[in-house]
Amino acid sequence: MNKTQVPLLNTDASWYVIDAKNQKLGRISTHISNILRGKNKPSYTPYLDTGDYVIVINSAEVSVSGNKTTQKLYRRHSGQPGGLKVETFEQLQTRLPNRIIEKSVKGMLPKGALGRKLFTKLKVYSGPLHPHNAQKPQEYIV
Incomplete structure (x- = not known):
């Protein structure tokens, strides 16, 4: 009888740095979500x-094509009646630039407990500096 090989827990997880400067939002988000899920490894298990x-x-320097800077809308709701807040890509990029990439990647991850666990492995910073130098992250070229 054949037995299915199941990989062990990911104890040797690598760290990657991705520079979002002048990159398209959708393209960079797919690369990020594939790394978070482990699809770039031969031991990938869904x-x-x-x-x-x-x-x-x-x-803060991620870009989108076309007229998405003024037409793409981000919605959130407080849960109260009349609590819907809507802002454009441009407004959100000036206010909270990290949230754009986080929201894009979160939509590409699986829904449920696994997706929430994978999302904690994403660290987004608006500037060129990050506090994770001790992990010796590798440069990832998109």
């Missing part, structure tokens, strides 16, 4: 956390 950590720098 129901296990086999992914790596990702550090995104310069998130």
Whole structure:
């Protein structure tokens, strides 16, 4: 009888740094989500956390194509009646540039407990500096 090989827990997770400067939002988000899920490894298993950590720098300088800077809308709701807040890509980029990449990547991860666990491995910073130098992150070229 054949037995299915199941990878062990991901104890040797790598760290990657991705520079979002002048990168397209959708393209960079797919690369990030694939690394978080572990799809870039031969030991990829859909129901296990086999992914790596990702550090995104310069998130304030991510770009979108076409008229999305004024037409793309981000909605959030407070839960109260009439509590819907809507802002454009441009407004959110000036207010909270990290949230744009976080929201884009979170939508590409699986829904449920596994997706929430994978999302904690994403670290996004608006500037070129990050506090994770002790982990010796590798440069990831998109």
